[in-house]
Amino acid sequence: MTFPVVGMVGGGQLARMTHEAGIPLGIRFKLLSDTPQDSAAQVVGDVVVGDYRDLDTLREFARGCDVITFDHEHVPTEHLRALEADGIPVRPGPDALVHAQDKGVMRARLDAIGVPCPRHRIVSDPQDVAAFAAEGDGFPVVLKTVRGGYDGKGVWVVDSAEEAAEPFRAGVPVLAEEKVDYVRELAANVVRSPHGQAVAYPVVESRQVNGVCDTVIAPAPGLDESLALHAEEMALRIAKELGVVGHLAVELFQTRDGRVLVNELAMRPHNSGHWSQDGAITSQFANHVRAVLDLPLGDPRPRAKWTVMVNVLGGDYPDMYSAYLHCMARDPQLKIHMYGKDVKPGRKVGHVNTYGDDLDDVLERARHAAGYLRGTITE
Amino acid sequence: MTFPVVGMVGGGQLARMTHEAGIPLGIRFKLLSDTPQDSAAQVVGDVVVGDYRDLDTLREFARGCDVITFDHEHVPTEHLRALEADGIPVRPGPDALVHAQDKGVMRARLDAIGVPCPRHRIVSDPQDVAAFAAEGDGFPVVLKTVRGGYDGKGVWVVDSAEEAAEPFRAGVPVLAEEKVDYVRELAANVVRSPHGQAVAYPVVESRQVNGVCDTVIAPAPGLDESLALHAEEMALRIAKELGVVGHLAVELFQTRDGRVLVNELAMRPHNSGHWSQDGAITSQFANHVRAVLDLPLGDPRPRAKWTVMVNVLGGDYPDMYSAYLHCMARDPQLKIHMYGKDVKPGRKVGHVNTYGDDLDDVLERARHAAGYLRGTITE
Numbered sequence: 001m002t003f004p005v006v007g008m009v010g011g012g013q014l015a016r017m018t019h020e021a022g023i024p025l026g027i028r029f030k031l032l033s034d035t036p037q038d039s040a041a042q043v044v045g046d047v048v049v050g051d052y053r054d055l056d057t058l059r060e061f062a063r064g065c066d067v068i069t070f071d072h073e074h075v076p077t078e079h080l081r082a083l084e085a086d087g088i089p090v091r092p093g094p095d096a097l098v099h100a101q102d103k104g105v106m107r108a109r110l111d112a113i114g115v116p117c118p119r120h121r122i123v124s125d126p127q128d129v130a131a132f133a134a135e136g137d138g139f140p141v142v143l144k145t146v147r148g149g150y151d152g153k154g155v156w157v158v159d160s161a162e163e164a165a166e167p168f169r170a171g172v173p174v175l176a177e178e179k180v181d182y183v184r185e186l187a188a189n190v191v192r193s194p195h196g197q198a199v200a201y202p203v204v205e206s207r208q209v210n211g212v213c214d215t216v217i218a219p220a221p222g223l224d225e226s227l228a229l230h231a232e233e234m235a236l237r238i239a240k241e242l243g244v245v246g247h248l249a250v251e252l253f254q255t256r257d258g259r260v261l262v263n264e265l266a267m268r269p270h271n272s273g274h275w276s277q278d279g280a281i282t283s284q285f286a287n288h289v290r291a292v293l294d295l296p297l298g299d300p301r302p303r304a305k306w307t308v309m310v311n312v313l314g315g316d317y318p319d320m321y322s323a324y325l326h327c328m329a330r331d332p333q334l335k336i337h338m339y340g341k342d343v344k345p346g347r348k349v350g351h352v353n354t355y356g357d358d359l360d361d362v363l364e365r366a367r368h369a370a371g372y373l374r375g376t377i378t379e
Numbered sequence: 380m381t382f383p384v385v386g387m388v389g390g391g392q393l394a395r396m397t398h399e400a401g402i403p404l405g406i407r408f409k410l411l412s413d414t415p416q417d418s419a420a421q422v423v424g425d426v427v428v429g430d431y432r433d434l435d436t437l438r439e440f441a442r443g444c445d446v447i448t449f450d451h452e453h454v455p456t457e458h459l460r461a462l463e464a465d466g467i468p469v470r471p472g473p474d475a476l477v478h479a480q481d482k483g484v485m486r487a488r489l490d491a492i493g494v495p496c497p498r499h500r501i502v503s504d505p506q507d508v509a510a511f512a513a514e515g516d517g518f519p520v521v522l523k524t525v526r527g528g529y530d531g532k533g534v535w536v537v538d539s540a541e542e543a544a545e546p547f548r549a550g551v552p553v554l555a556e557e558k559v560d561y562v563r564e565l566a567a568n569v570v571r572s573p574h575g576q577a578v579a580y581p582v583v584e585s586r587q588v589n590g591v592c593d594t595v596i597a598p599a600p601g602l603d604e605s606l607a608l609h610a611e612e613m614a615l616r617i618a619k620e621l622g623v624v625g626h627l628a629v630e631l632f633q634t635r636d637g638r639v640l641v642n643e644l645a646m647r648p649h650n651s652g653h654w655s656q657d658g659a660i661t662s663q664f665a666n667h668v669r670a671v672l673d674l675p676l677g678d679p680r681p682r683a684k685w686t687v688m689v690n691v692l693g694g695d696y697p698d699m700y701s702a703y704l705h706c707m708a709r710d711p712q713l714k715i716h717m718y719g720k721d722v723k724p725g726r727k728v729g730h731v732n733t734y735g736d737d738l739d740d741v742l743e744r745a746r747h748a749a750g751y752l753r754g755t756i757t758e
Contacts, residue, residue: 002698003717016402023399023422024656026703026717026729043402045422277403281712296708303682319381324405329675333660338382338405350405 003027004293007062009052010071011038013339013348014269014285017277018071019044021285027293032061039339040071055079062088069246069292070268073100091194091245091292092267099242100267103175104146110262113241115234117262118253119178122146125168130161132176142177143167155211180261182253186220187272188235191247191287191297198239199287199300200232201280206251206272212348213271215367216309218279218302221359224258231260238265247288249273271311271351276300278335278353279307304355310366312350314343315375327352327369334369382406383672386441388431389450390417392718392727393648393664396656397450398423400664406672411440418718419450434458441467448625448671449647452479470573470624470671471646478621479646482554483525489641492620494613496641497632498557501525505543511555519558524551534590559640561632565599566651567614570626570666570676577618578666578679579611580659585630585651591727592650594746595688597658597681600738603637610639617644626667628652650690650730655679657714657732658686683734689745691729693722694754706731706748713748 003026008015011033019029019040032048033041041047050057052075059082062068067089080094092100099106110117119136123129123143133139145154145167157179158164167174185206192198202219220228235250249270251263273284282290282298290297312320320343327334331354338350350373354366371377382405387394390412398408398419411427412420420426429436431454438461441447446468459473471479478485489496498515502508502522512518524533524546536558537543546553564587568580581598599607614629628649630642652663661669661677669676691699699722706713710733717729729752733745750756 002700003719004700019422020399020402023395024714024716026715026719028421028719041424042407043398043424045420045424045426047424290707295704297711298707299711321381321383325674328669328677332676332678335403336405337403340382340405340407 004066005030005064006289006292007032007065007068008040008071009058009061009068009075011035011040011047012071013039013341015040015071016043016339017274017337018069018269018285018288021277021283022289025286025289025295027289030061030065032058039341042340053079055082058083059086062086067091067292069288070097073097073267077101089194089292093243093245096243096245097267100265102146103144103264104173106265107175109242110238113237115238115262116259117177118142118180120175123174123176126161126164129158129164129176136178140179142179144175144177145170145172146175147172153211180253180263181256182261183256184220184254185263186223186231186252186254186260187216187270188231188250188252189247189270189273189276189284189300190232190235190239190250191284191291191300192236192239192244193291193297194245194294196240197297198236199282199297200236201273201276201284201300202302203228203231203252204272204275212311212313212346214311215363216272216275217359217363218275218307218309223254227254227258227260234260234262238262246291247273247284271309271348274337274351275307275309275353277337279304279355305357306359306362307353307355308359308362308366309351309353310370311348312338312352312370312373314345314347314349315373316345317375318343320349320373323373323375327372330372331365331369334365336369383445384409384443385668385671386411386444386447387419387450388437388440388447388454390414390419390426391450392418392720394419394450395422395718396653396716397448397648397664397667400656400662401668404665404668404674406668409440409444411437418720421719432458434461437462438465441465446470446671448667449476452476452646456480468573468671472622472624475622475624476646479644481525482523482643483552485644486554488621489617492616494617494641495638496556497521497559499554502553502555504547505540508537508543508555509540515557521556521558522546523554523556524549525554526551532590559632559642560635561640562635563599563633564642565602565610565631565633565639566595566649567610567629567631568626568649568652568655568663569611569614569618569629570663570670570679571615571618571623572670572676573624573673575619576676577615578676579615580652580655580663580679581681582607582610582631583651583654591690591692591725593690594742595651595654596738596742597654597686597688600685602633606633606637606639613639613641617641625670626652626663650688650727653716653730654686654688654732656716658683658734684736685738685741686732686734687738687741687745688730688732689749690727691717691731691749691752693724693726693728694752695724696754697722699728699752702752702754706751709751710744710748713744715748 005028189201205220335353384407571577584599714732
């Protein structure tokens with residue numbers, strides 16, 4: 001059969017779970033991985049080990065792929081353009097992806113299309129940070145390097161100009177943003193295909209611990225229906241205006257005064273969408289594959305009243321196997337997703353999903369399992 | 380992390396889907412496949428290409444595996460005993476597996492434990508078939524070679540001694556069975572782990588076309604609750620008495636007079652359990668992996684009121700891709716499972732699952748998609 005080949009750049013857990021979702025679709029999956037031990041490289045048949053920063057490696061990898069997509073946003077824009085010039089579809093394409101790579105470009109573009117964001121501007125040095133603070137409600141101010149940050153890295157919250165020196169040391173432009181007075185964080189996940197079909201997942205609540213996603217609740221409890229619809233429409237509009245193909249996660253602040261502001265964009269399957277593996281009719285991973293191949297998209301609606309995802313972070317014990325056994329025995333409905341990664345303290349090594357009709361119960365089960373796997377709960 | 384390695388012998392679609400189910404479990408999966416093009420070999424990372432009938436190949440493959448399990452029942456018993464003697468857990472073990480390999484052994488054992496079967500005995504020649512017929516209600520009589528049959532192959536329904544010559548030509552013992560007056564076929568799927576934990580899936584209705592499974596409805600519509608419970612208990616008892624580890628499918632006849640008789644046994648994930656991928660809390664594939672690793676089993680209960688599976692057989696057109704696209708566009712809730720196999724007329728190349736509250740609708744959607752993929756429905 002002439003089913004297409006999806007080339008995935010990056011061997012992390014997102015690639016691993018995309019491969020899993022691609023198996024029933026019957027597509028061929030080819031992986032470019034940094035090492036043979038990477039999370040996805042352990043489970044994919046067709047693996048090329050190489051450096052995505054090297055254009056020749058990318059070109060060689062892309063040969064025989066019908067489309068190239070990504071586990072991360074770090075491939076240099078000029079390499080993506082070179083692949084496109086070679087005739088390889090790159091999805092999302094470089095013109096879209098730059099908005100997930102560069103927070104300065106992202107903010108400028110969202111301003112241009114009228115999407116509400118925290119007050120922001122590029123700042124040149126600590127004195128300029130003080131000026132930015134004075135232009136608004138003062139400190140604290142959030143500083144972000146425009147490129148290279150993730151999971152709280154590359155982000156600083158500063159209370160004075162004196163504290164603002166660190167972000168400028170990397171020599172990368174720095175974006176200053178107001179510290180939003182938010183009641184919680186939300187995420188609007190949408191998937192868009194090249195011919196313009198798009199689907200929206202229910203808006204979820206995302207809880208962070210130390211800047212890292214900890215818990216996702218789908219749908220966001222108690223969210224006003226019109227605000228949910230507004231957030232979904234905003235995400236769909238961003239996907240369309242920016243020409244996103246594939247999965248787009250729009251991380252949002254829900255403000256105390258009832259608005260939503262865009263925090264970050266990610267153009268790939270996203271941690272805030274992992275619940276969809278067990279909680280939606282079609283998972284974000286399956287829909288990402290369908291989108292990049294321009295196949296009709298699957299139904300994104302939830303299958304359960306509540307689905308909760310909690311990340312499993314590495315703890316002090318390198319071997320989770322006996323904890324894993326305990327969790328399965330305690331809760332036969334628990335859905336465990338392990339990434340095959342070595343345990344290091346604080347590292348995302350898996351997640352658990354639970355679902356059901358009673359949110360308290362669903363939350364408790366997910367938290368207990370994730371805590372037990374990490375070693376912070378021992379009974 | 381010290382997660383275990385499951386060695387799977389056989390590269391068919393059952394291995395493919397078992398690998399898919401093993402990815403979130405974080406286990407390592409190693410495959411022994413006849414060719415690099417086999418259904419599972421396309422998607423598994425760690426593939427050994429070799430002949431499972433060769434003991435040295437099996438031994439070499441088993442090195443580094445924590446357990447060996449199977450995509451099919453064709454591995455010679457003496458090889459399995461040799462692996463066990465080497466200290467490799469083989470699950471299901473040879474003493475259990477022989478009941479799925481040899482219908483004569485299976486019938487004798489089920490008789491011994493008092494499980495109801497069609498009237499049967501080993502017959503020696505066509506005259507003996509006539510004698511077997513005369514002992515009961517006469518012709519027709521079902522003849523089966525005790526080894527080597529599947530999907531209707533190795534099975535004959537004969538109306539006279541004259542028609543009974545063919546089955547004896549292979550030189551394999553032949554089992555004669557009464558032609559049961561059944562209203563429908565059912566299947567009871569159970570999973571059992573080495574420490575004796577067992578779970579039962581709801582009893583399903585299985586509809587065959589030309590001896591090949593066509594449609595499975597979960598749960599079996601209108602099945603009397605006590606008969607369903609009886610069938611589940613029977614399957615659990617067979618699993619226990621025969622020492623099965625992993626998935627056991629018990630194919631059943633529901634007779635006109637309200638009994639169930641055992642037709643066949645399969646000790647591996649089975650076509651009658653494919654619905655569980657999208658219709659149960661834990662799929663048969665995930666539970667098979669959990670069982671062979673002696674992990675606690677997952678909840679086998681259904682997630683939807685009705686789930687229907689229809690097999691996709693190859694039709695006259697080698698390329699299903701445009702039909703596949705059409706099916707996705709027509710039904711965004713459709714779950715397609717393609718096996719990556721070349722299309723040949725009548726060959727199982729995939730299946731579709733649908734689920735919902737209205738059985739007529741769920742059945743129609745699955746049948747339409749499977750028919751469209753095969754090419755027998757064109758609008």
